[in-house]
Amino acid sequence: MKILVTNDDGIYSPGLSCLAKVAAAHGEVIVMAPDIEQSSMGQAITSGKPITYKKSPTHFEGIEAYRVTGTPADCVALGTHLFENIDLVLSGINIGSNLGNSAWHSGTLSAARQAVLFGIRGIALSVSVGEDEPDFDALKPFAQAALKEVINENERRLLNINFPRNPNGEIVWTSQSVRQYDGKIMANEDPMGREHYWFTVIPIEPEEDGSDRWAVKQGKTSITPMILDLTDQKYLNERSKEQNRT
Ligand code: MN
Numbered sequence: 636m637k638i639l640v641t642n643d644d645g646i647y648s649p650g651l652s653c654l655a656k657v658a659a660a661h662g663e664v665i666v667m668a669p670d671i672e673q674s675s676m677g678q679a680i681t682s683g684k685p686i687t688y689k690k691s692p693t694h695f696e697g698i699e700a701y702r703v704t705g706t707p708a709d710c711v712a713l714g715t716h717l718f719e720n721i722d723l724v725l726s727g728i729n730i731g732s733n734l735g736n737s738a739w740h741s742g743t744l745s746a747a748r749q750a751v752l753f754g755i756r757g758i759a760l761s762v763s764v765g766e767d768e769p770d771f772d773a774l775k776p777f778a779q780a781a782l783k784e785v786i787n788e789n790e791r792r793l794l795n796i797n798f799p800r801n802p803n804g805e806i807v808w809t810s811q812s813v814r815q816y817d818g819k820i821m822a823n824e825d826p827m828g829r830e831h832y833w834f835t836v837i838p839i840e841p842e843e844d845g846s847d848r849w850a851v852k853q854g855k856t857s858i859t860p861m862i863l864d865l866t867d868q869k870y871l872n873e874r875s876k877e878q879n880r881t
Contacts, residue, residue: 636662636786639721639750641710642729643742645672646691646702650728653771654760655698657778658725661786665721666691666700667714673706674731678745680712681705688713707746715753723786724750727760728778730769732797734847735812737836738861744795751793751863758785762798763851769800777802781856793861797847803854811859812846 638658642651646668658664667688686705703710707726715721726746733741747757760778762769781796784806795811821833842848850857 636722637720638662638664639714639724640664640666641668641707641726641746643673643707644730645669649771650730652695654725654728655695664698665718666698667703667710670702670704673742675740676706676742677740678708679706680708707742708749711746711749721755724755724757729761730764732763733761734797748793754791756791758794760796763800765800795859795861797851797857799851799854802856805855807850807855809847809850809857809859810845812842812848814840
């Protein structure tokens with residue numbers, strides 16, 4: 636199996652090298668990741684200027700790695716263009732969870748989604764964080780277990796995997812939590828006394844049972860299968876019925 640590994644935290648993230656090493660047990664791995672952090676960039680692509688890439692040495696223990704002057708989605712586009720027959724794109728392991736509505740902003744998940752748009756399987760992996768950076772050595776066996784659970788599926792499916800800070804070893808299939816969203820602007824002042832703003836997202840509702848947020852809160856590893864069709868089918872059916880009556 637030929638696996639392209641990318642992320643949105645950038646080429647130097649310890650989560651990326653952890654994922655590349657875990658993936659190497661399942662086939663040939665090529666790493667192609669942004670040269671700088673691209674978190675919360677969603678599925679942005681670089682369309683107004685060219686993108687370039689350079690071979691990136693060190694911390695991958697012999698795994699071929701490149702850094703790209705672009706977004707996570709660009710990395711997937713360039714990687715699948717340069718290296719033929721990629722079977723699977725893995726994105727992560729992101730430092731910070733990608734649960735619920737963060738699916739809209741997440742560069743990590745968007746890289747996996749970009750793969751699915753190209754007709755390739757895409758899997759995003761993220762870990763919750765507290766005060767400290769996650770311990771990727773400790774997380775490795777849990778990442779291995781989660782990947783083992785899904786690696787042999789053949790469908791071109793998008794999967795969003797989230798690890799809690801301290802996984803209890805249980806893996807559950809979940810739905811995306813759609814409650815919660817409060818995108819809030821926090822005003823503050825810079826050292827020069829000028830006003831500036833932070834955009835932050837705070838959960839405002841309790842999570843649904845069986846959802847990704849619920850699972851991670853319980854210490855379980857969450858796997859959410861996702862689809863790309865954004866159509867509101869229920870509403871479409873209602874409107875279609877009305878249309879047929881007139
Ligand atoms: Mn990130």
